[in-house]
Structure formats: structure tokens, C-alpha cells
Amino acid sequence: MPTANFTDIVLSRMGADIDPRLREVMTSIISHVHAIVREVEPTQEEWFQAIMFLTRTGQLSDDVRQEFILLSDTMGVSMLVDAINNRKGQGGTESTVLGPFYAAGSPELPLGANIAREPGGQPCFLSGHVRAPDGSPIAGARLDVWHSNSHGFYNVQQLDTQPSGNLRGVFHTDADGRWWFRSIMPSSYPVPEDGTVGNLLRAMGRHAWRPAHVHFIISAPGFQSLTTHLFVNGDTYLDSDAVFGVKDSLIVDFVRHMDAREIAERGLSEPFYTAEYEFVLEPATVAASREAVAV
């Protein structure tokens, strides 16, 4: 009969000469999965439900959908992995999840360009600096930017209906480390709810919504790459992001401007928003210690 010793028997089957990292990882996984079974004491039917949940989660995944990443995101696992790999020791801007809608190859654009290539949405001007921890500007830093449209969909989700490159762009800071571009306000949106993860979230009494945000990957020679979001202050879902990606330091005021003269000066005929953020990159030469921040 499997007793407490049974887990040791399973672990002891690993060969003597295997990769030590695999041994470490599989020892942790097997031990904790056995602990779940001992705690939960699943019936045979519950065990089979779990088998079928995992099976369908794999089968739902394809080139444009990754249901296991969504499961990892919604159970807080992705943010934990992010935190472990992005401990900040020197005041660098905090990171958050990459998310499933990043695509390489966004258009390289001049500073000030408008990344909104379809009608609709409220105009928004974003700007700021990229700096080193000592405050010195980083010239030529690369910002890869993407966000959802006013209906909550990313370009890669609607390749048939959104214009090519809509709401995506790559910018480089000027000699003073400054960046600026035009877009529209991002909107909150639910993560895909029609699969196994959506069913699980409903059963757990949770919603699937993410607060409105703009994605950034910022990189510069000699500095650690930063993957993060800027979140829109005041959004309904800031306290209940379905993927736990919000950090207070990443919440930004998107200021609404309704003055007629200001609107005219921007060449617009409707109110617009502005948002500013000072990004800080940590030096690549001093990788953040794994012990620097308890996770």
C-alpha cells in the first residue's frame, strides 16, 4: 500500500546520472502533486475530471491560442515566475506579464507617430523618459508598444478586421532619453472565456477581466530588458485583474483634456487624454540577485 514512503519510492526510481536540474524540478513536482492527492483525497471520478480538464486544455491550444498559458496566468503562476525572474535591486521599473498577444515585427515609427490605424477610440498622447537608476537619460532606448483597441481586442486577435500593425509600434528615445507617441485609450477586456479556463473561473466565482493597460518591452544596450504594462488609473478591474498583473507603481493617471483651445492646438475636434511615465532600467552588468527580494 502506498504510505508516506511511497513518494520516496517514486522519486528513487530516477537514475543516478540524469540532469541534476531535471532531478530537482521533478522531485519538487512529484512531491507536491502527491501532497495534493493526499490532502484532497480525490475520488476516482474527480481524478478523471482532472485528467480530462488537462487533456482539453492542451487540445484547445494552437498557433493563436494557448489555454495552458491562460491557466498559468489566471492561477497567478505566471506572475510568480515573472517576479522570480525580475527581482529589482536598484529601483528599476517593476515588470509584469508579457501576455499572449505580443507579436514581434511591429512597425518602426518616428517619435510622435500615431499607432492607431483605424477610426474610433479616444485620442491619447503618451510620453516620458527612459532613465538609468541614477536618473541619467538613456538615449536610443527601444520601446516595443502594443495595446487593445476600444473594443478590447488586439491586432493579432483580429487580423482580418484590424489594419496591419494597428495599435503596435517600435520607438526609440531621443538624445534626452525622451519618448512620445499618439494612440487611443486602451480598454479593459476579458481573457478568453470559452474554454476550460473560462469554465474554471466561473466555477471559482471569478471574473475574466483585465484592467485597461498599454504593454511595453523596453531595452537598451548595457541594461536589463523590461517587460511591463502601464495601467489606466480608475479602471474598475485594477483590484481584480484576472491574471494578477497589476502593481501599484504601474498605475498611471490618464488625464482627460476638455479645454477647447488645447483640443484645437492638438489639431483635434474632441477631448483627448495624456499620460506620462518615467521608466527606469537596471544595468545588465549588475544582475539583480536572486536573494535580493523574497518572493
Next chain:
Amino acid sequence: MPTANFTDIVLSRMGADIDPRLREVMTSIISHVHAIVREVEPTQEEWFQAIMFLTRTGQLSDDVRQEFILLSDTMGVSMLVDAINNRKGQGGTESTVLGPFYAAGSPELPLGANIAREPGGQPCFLSGHVRAPDGSPIAGARLDVWHSNSHGFYNVQQLDTQPSGNLRGVFHTDADGRWWFRSIMPSSYPVPEDGTVGNLLRAMGRHAWRPAHVHFIISAPGFQSLTTHLFVNGDTYLDSDAVFGVKDSLIVDFVRHMDAREIAERGLSEPFYTAEYEFVLEPATVAASREAVAV
């Protein structure tokens, strides 16, 4: 930043009115998966490898193959679930895994029938009793039997080449609780090695073999159903069954008979084997206490 408290934040998102069992199960799963991440500290690349391992494991599964059950079996999870659901308080025969090759609808056969429907294999005669814990025979107990052929394959794996119903049968004990039938010797075989689980076993320095065995599901009115194997004593893989299914009490001597007169009496022209086993079913009215045996 996710600290120790981060797991509590994720757990606290569950609604107040959800199914209490789901809350219990998800609390255990989320807590332990977070613990794995904190222990292992996966890189982003390792995390993505895990995502893709799970995805491909789901995608390999279909009507005739279940790679997640194979993963559960080879990591000892299935045997742990079996042990939890089959604690024996009164001396009943021990259970083991069902395995992936069971199929309902095997032919009902008279006692003594031969379930081997193709040439090849060494003749084998199996017999015994089905009894209650007090030793009294159970008449009319149903035995659903199946095993691999001499090449290590089950009927359901080779529907195109093995005869219908080969090496499967349903028998009922006689008035004295006795059962007997003829077959061939089962053989050891590897679990499917060409998928994600096979890759993992190789990386862990483990083989994929199961020792030779005959499957039984035994049931009778008023008694708990028993799912188990009889293993062939002396098999190379008894101490290293890839799915951890072996229990000492289920290892049986398959006795080889080479005496010419015995062979002639059986109407054979070659040596044969015999094996006997006394199955004991526990009463259904006294379900084994969950506390009876520490798991």
C-alpha cells in the same frame, strides 16, 4: 511584488458561494503549484517548456490513447488515488490500477473456456476461489479478465490484427465460489514510449516496462468491487513497474509443468503453466473507513 502573501491573494479571489469541494481542491492545487514555483525558481524558458509539455500531452490524447493518464500512472499518482479509494480494513484482496486497456463488453464465457483466440503463447490454466473475509465462498461472483498477448499487446491496441475478444472474458464462480479458465502466459511490455511521457521517462533515467500480469475486475452483490492484477512471480520488472502497480500480495507463482503425462492429460503437446489465487472481497455494507489505513 508577489511575496508569500501573493498565494493568499490568488486564493482570496474565489467567490463566497462556490462549491466547497471545488474550493478545497483548488486551494490545495494553487498552493502546491505556487510552492513548486518558489522551490524550483523556473526560468522563463523552463516555464515555457512546462507549458509546452502539458500542451503536447493533451494533444497526444484521443479516443485510443490517453497521455495524461499515462503521466499520472508513471508519476505514481494513479496508484496513490487507487490506494486512497481502496483502503482495505478486513483482509480483502489488494487493488491496483485499472490501466488504459480495459474495455467493457468482453464475451461471457463458461468456466474453463479458453480466452486465447490466436495461435502462439504458452498455455496457462488459471483458477481459484472468490471468498468473503470469513472464508465463505461467494457463488456467482463476476470476474472480468483481460491481459496482453505473447508480444505484449492488448486486444484493444491491435483491433486490426488480433481476433475479436482475444484474451478477454467474463466468468462467474460456481456454487463453491470457484473460478477457472484457460489462456496463455501474459508478457511484460513497455507503456507507450513515443510521446511526452516516454521522453520524460528517458530524461529521468527510467524504463517504461510493466511486469507480466493478468487484469481482474471482480464483483458480487453485497460486496465491494475489486480492480486488481495478478503478477507473474519471477518477472524482471516486478521491482521497477513503470506505473508502480505491484503489491507483494498480488505476485503469484505461475508453475511450469513439463511432465509428459500431465501434458497429455490436458490434451496438449507442449509444457503448460498453472496459477491459483484466492480472491477476498470486502462487504459493501461496511465501507472501508478512510482513516483505516494511513496513505
